[in-house]
Structure formats: structure tokens, C-alpha cells
Amino acid sequence: MYRKKLWTGILSAVILWGAAGLAQPAEAASNNAIKVVVDGKEISLSTAPQIVKGRLMVPYSNVVTGMGGKVSWDAKTKTVKAVKDKNTVTYTVGSATAYINDQKKQLESAPVSINNTTFVPLRALAQSFGMWVKWDNAKKQVTIASKLTVQTKTGPLTLNKVPERIATLSSSDTEIVAALGGNIVGRSTALGKVYPPEAALIPEIGSAHGINFETLATLKADLVIGSPSLQPQTATLEKLGAKVLLNSHNDFKEIQNSIRLYGEVLGKEEEAAKLIKRMDEQLKQITASQPAKKPKALILYGATGSFVVALPSSYPGNFLDLAGGENVAAKFPKMDTMPQYAEFSMERIVAADPDVIYLITHGDPAEVKASFKKELESNPAWKNLGAVKSDQFEVLPNDLFAANPGLRAPEAITALNKLLLQAK
Known part of the structure; x- marks a missing residue:
């Protein structure tokens, strides 16, 4: 624990x-x-x-x-x-x-x-x-x-005591709650490295895409933090004796809002304010060094054959903007199932002609880059893109981009900023 x-x-x-x-x-x-x-x-x-x-x-x-x-x-x-x-x-x-x-x-x-x-x-x-x-x-x-009512993504939530046993269903929530001093008894199943490292010892309980209710029931959590997509399962979670806080954060400011919210829930407002201040200071340093001309960037998420495109409203898209890039997908139509992303469209990408292409994947970065390079060589549509002509495509660090990095958002923005400054 x-x-x-x-x-x-x-x-x-x-x-x-x-x-x-x-x-x-x-x-x-x-x-x-x-x-x-x-x-x-x-x-x-x-x-x-x-x-x-x-x-x-x-x-x-x-x-x-x-x-x-x-x-x-x-x-x-x-x-x-x-x-x-x-x-x-x-x-x-x-x-x-x-x-x-x-x-x-x-x-x-x-x-x-x-x-x-x-x-x-x-x-x-x-x-x-x-x-x-x-x-x-x-x-x-x-x-x-003795009671606290907070506003969540799905409406007001009233708590009858400061939570003592918390279960988190996203890696970013795990990291935020841990930094605030919360007692986490169950965390989301890791797709890669666990942050903070000591949280690796905490039992895994699945994710928003599939909760391990059997394990969760044994942990006697008094608060479960998950995404709004879990609203249909709220009643089931409450039967385990837990309050359910549904929340999400898709950009830098929303991450800070989540820190502020969890700080209030845990009675740790002062600690939350310090974390937010540190993030602001880090962002200020990043924005002080921006490309003279914003490179036109395309961010692809997934794997060859199943890519989606990150829109400005997604966390990668928001980070790109803060890092000094221009998102060529700004006007791409959003997906119904994933409104922060657009469906992959070769026609739209060719018309946008990005200067740089960034890939986000859960897989091995080297393998993904090699696979994508084969796709570029075999598909004539890619060859006339400025990014392909100048060999400007990179795989972003998966520990910062494959899932929302939460507290480590400044690190993710820094990584993008360095790549943008190197763009030809």
C-alpha cells in the first residue's frame, strides 16, 4: 500500500x-x-x-x-x-x-x-x-x-469525510493524488512505467475501459476517482462502499484544475497550490524559448493502419500549442467517440502539408518509427509532404504522451518544444 x-x-x-x-x-x-x-x-x-x-x-x-x-x-x-x-x-x-x-x-x-x-x-x-x-x-x-460538496464533471458530489482509502482509474490521477499525500489503495493498470515509482506496489484495478471489481472490492476504498465515461457504473461502484468522483483533464489548465479539486477533497489546498505554482513556473520557462516561426505539425496517435489525429482540444494538441507549434488538424472534424481526436484522412493531411509529424504510441518507439517509415516509402501520397521530404518525423516519448502525464505535463511540453526548435 x-x-x-x-x-x-x-x-x-x-x-x-x-x-x-x-x-x-x-x-x-x-x-x-x-x-x-x-x-x-x-x-x-x-x-x-x-x-x-x-x-x-x-x-x-x-x-x-x-x-x-x-x-x-x-x-x-x-x-x-x-x-x-x-x-x-x-x-x-x-x-x-x-x-x-x-x-x-x-x-x-x-x-x-x-x-x-x-x-x-x-x-x-x-x-x-x-x-x-x-x-x-x-x-x-x-x-x-464535516461535509464537503465539490463540483465534478458530472455534477456536485458530497463527501461525508476526508477520504482515507483512494482508488484511481487513470495514471495521471494516481500521480496527482500521490503528490498531494493521499493514501492510494488501488491504481489503474499500467501500460508502461508507473509514476511515482513507489506506486508500483499498489494493487492494479484495471482502468476506465475495464474495472477489476473483484480486486477493487477487497481494497475497501472510500473514494474512487475515474473518468466521466464511468457514469453508468457509478451505482455498482457505490455498492462497494465508495464515493465516486468522475473527472477528466484534457489540457494543461484542466490538469491544474484537477490538482486543485483533489487538493480540496483531501484537505490539501496548500500542497495543491504549490504544485500548480511549480507547473506555472516551468511553463513560463518553456514559453520563453519558442520557434521564431511556428512549424506546422501533425500529431498521430496509435499505430500504422489505425492512427487518429490529435486535435488542439486533446492534451497532445494543447501541449503542441504551448510548445510553440501550429496544429494542422485544427479544423479537422472531431470523432464522435473521441471528440479530442479526428479520424485519419490522407486527403486532409496532404492538403495541410505539415512541416513535422509526431507519433504517439504504446509500442516500442524504434519499431513504430521503422514501421511508419515503411508506410511512407510504400504510399506515394506521403512522399510530397514537406515533413517527409525533410525527414521530419519523430516518435514522442511514450511515458509522457501515451497517457496523459498529469503533473509531468511541463516535461511533455519541453520535449515538444525541443523538437520544434530543431525543425528544419
């Missing part, structure tokens, strides 16, 4: 609005400075929140009770216990080790006792009960929610 810690024990840096000017490691915030709201109701705090070493700490008794839980205190061991629904969380004053249902978890900030009141890290406490935590800097307000 691949798992990254879901615990941070801190709020985002914006919550530290008053921390920099504090003279002591722990100092009471103004009674009116920070509000804590649970499911729309403000919690009455007996003692003001404390900022301890840059982290917001709250009196555990008030907050746990406000979340609908029960609390207890063992003075001898300086241990506090919080119970809500089926979850039991135990903290010890001065220790960064906590226990959730007897499983050890490390906190980034240990509970403290100040003036006979025990304070615990707010985000860690709320997330241990599967609740979402958000900070409103304008209102100086922390909002804790």
Missing part, C-alpha cells in the same frame, strides 16, 4: 498573520482575533487560541465538544483523549506522537499546557476526525466542516 502522511498539524502560512511580532514562543491571540467555526456554528472558547512556534493551537476540550466529540483527561500521564463516532485520538502534552485508533502518527507540533489548559494543533485534530479545515484570512476565521 502506498501512503504518504495526511497529517501536517499546521494551518497554511496565512494564519500566522500575528506570529511574527510575538515576543514569546507562546502568546495568547486576541479573543476576537481568531474564530473557530464548526459546520456553520462558532465555538465558544474558554481560552483564546495560542500561536506556538508559528502554529495555531486551540483548547482541545472546547473544540472537540464543538465537533460533536467527547473528551477526557488523565492528569497522571498528561494524556488527553478525544472520541468522535468510531475514531479515538490520543495526545500527550509535550509529545509529538499521537495515536488515532491505536495507530501512531507524528505531529509537527506537540500539545502544550498553558495556565492549566491543554492546547492541541487544530488542523491535526480536525483531520483526525475526517473533517476539512479552511482558513479565511479576511475574517480571521477557521472553518471546520
Whole structure:
């Protein structure tokens, strides 16, 4: 099982609005400075929140009770216990080790006792009960929610707790969820390399084209992430006890939207924002180096005899545009079954006369290139194309193009950009 810690024990840096000017490691915030709201109701705090070493700490008794839980205190061991629904969380004053249902978890900030009141890290406490935590800097307000409704490609989805066991049915979703720290218990069947590499140990459950329901049932996933094409199977997936999030991303911005969405679902908005910022910075570097004149490019997906043509609305087509190329298939009619692609038409390709031709395949790149070269030599229609005359056809890296690369989109765009800059 691949798992990254879901615990941070801190709020985002914006919550530290008053921390920099504090003279002591722990100092009471103004009674009116920070509000804590649970499911729309403000919690009455007996003692003001404390900022301890840059982290917001709250009196555990008030907050746990406000979340609908029960609390207890063992003075001898300086241990506090919080119970809500089926979850039991135990903290010890001065220790960064906590226990959730007897499983050890490390906190980034240990509970403290100040003036006979025990304070615990707010985000860690709320997330241990599967609740979402958000900070409103304008209102100086922390909002804790036991439910979350998000908008998906097929409509609103309401979650009753932060997902703890996630199954992904696309490689790009696997990589995004892993980068956000989600606990992935099942992933899509790999067609090549697995990203991240450590996810190779996660059980395979098929793909959107065919789910292994038997394996999936054993994994006890509480959230399944798949494409909108799985909508007819939603009821079957829900019978396994999972919520179903249907989503897709066909271009750079949509990939970033997916990162943002999954960050919200996992209570990892800050981590999502960092990933998106990094992608933007990488793209900015790529777009700073563009061909003086955009080469006319054709992107073929598949194998000789069964090619389809990537349109600008597809992820390869979008990457081509961002890399500095002109897609000759921009006005080709889209397919009904694959609306981001067009059917292969020799007549249209000859009329478009591309400067470069790029191939995407799941097969061995060298074999595909050799096979395509034979096709060029045996089919007179190809010979008059500018790309063929100048020997400008390449097989794109299949680990970046055979499936949507998700987080690695900047790498894919970089690969195209380098080829376009080399075009004759």
C-alpha cells in the first residue's frame, strides 16, 4: 500500500498573520482575533487560541465538544483523549506522537499546557476526525466542516469525510493524488512505467475501459476517482462502499484544475497550490524559448493502419500549442467517440502539408518509427509532404504522451518544444 502522511498539524502560512511580532514562543491571540467555526456554528472558547512556534493551537476540550466529540483527561500521564463516532485520538502534552485508533502518527507540533489548559494543533485534530479545515484570512476565521460538496464533471458530489482509502482509474490521477499525500489503495493498470515509482506496489484495478471489481472490492476504498465515461457504473461502484468522483483533464489548465479539486477533497489546498505554482513556473520557462516561426505539425496517435489525429482540444494538441507549434488538424472534424481526436484522412493531411509529424504510441518507439517509415516509402501520397521530404518525423516519448502525464505535463511540453526548435 502506498501512503504518504495526511497529517501536517499546521494551518497554511496565512494564519500566522500575528506570529511574527510575538515576543514569546507562546502568546495568547486576541479573543476576537481568531474564530473557530464548526459546520456553520462558532465555538465558544474558554481560552483564546495560542500561536506556538508559528502554529495555531486551540483548547482541545472546547473544540472537540464543538465537533460533536467527547473528551477526557488523565492528569497522571498528561494524556488527553478525544472520541468522535468510531475514531479515538490520543495526545500527550509535550509529545509529538499521537495515536488515532491505536495507530501512531507524528505531529509537527506537540500539545502544550498553558495556565492549566491543554492546547492541541487544530488542523491535526480536525483531520483526525475526517473533517476539512479552511482558513479565511479576511475574517480571521477557521472553518471546520464535516461535509464537503465539490463540483465534478458530472455534477456536485458530497463527501461525508476526508477520504482515507483512494482508488484511481487513470495514471495521471494516481500521480496527482500521490503528490498531494493521499493514501492510494488501488491504481489503474499500467501500460508502461508507473509514476511515482513507489506506486508500483499498489494493487492494479484495471482502468476506465475495464474495472477489476473483484480486486477493487477487497481494497475497501472510500473514494474512487475515474473518468466521466464511468457514469453508468457509478451505482455498482457505490455498492462497494465508495464515493465516486468522475473527472477528466484534457489540457494543461484542466490538469491544474484537477490538482486543485483533489487538493480540496483531501484537505490539501496548500500542497495543491504549490504544485500548480511549480507547473506555472516551468511553463513560463518553456514559453520563453519558442520557434521564431511556428512549424506546422501533425500529431498521430496509435499505430500504422489505425492512427487518429490529435486535435488542439486533446492534451497532445494543447501541449503542441504551448510548445510553440501550429496544429494542422485544427479544423479537422472531431470523432464522435473521441471528440479530442479526428479520424485519419490522407486527403486532409496532404492538403495541410505539415512541416513535422509526431507519433504517439504504446509500442516500442524504434519499431513504430521503422514501421511508419515503411508506410511512407510504400504510399506515394506521403512522399510530397514537406515533413517527409525533410525527414521530419519523430516518435514522442511514450511515458509522457501515451497517457496523459498529469503533473509531468511541463516535461511533455519541453520535449515538444525541443523538437520544434530543431525543425528544419
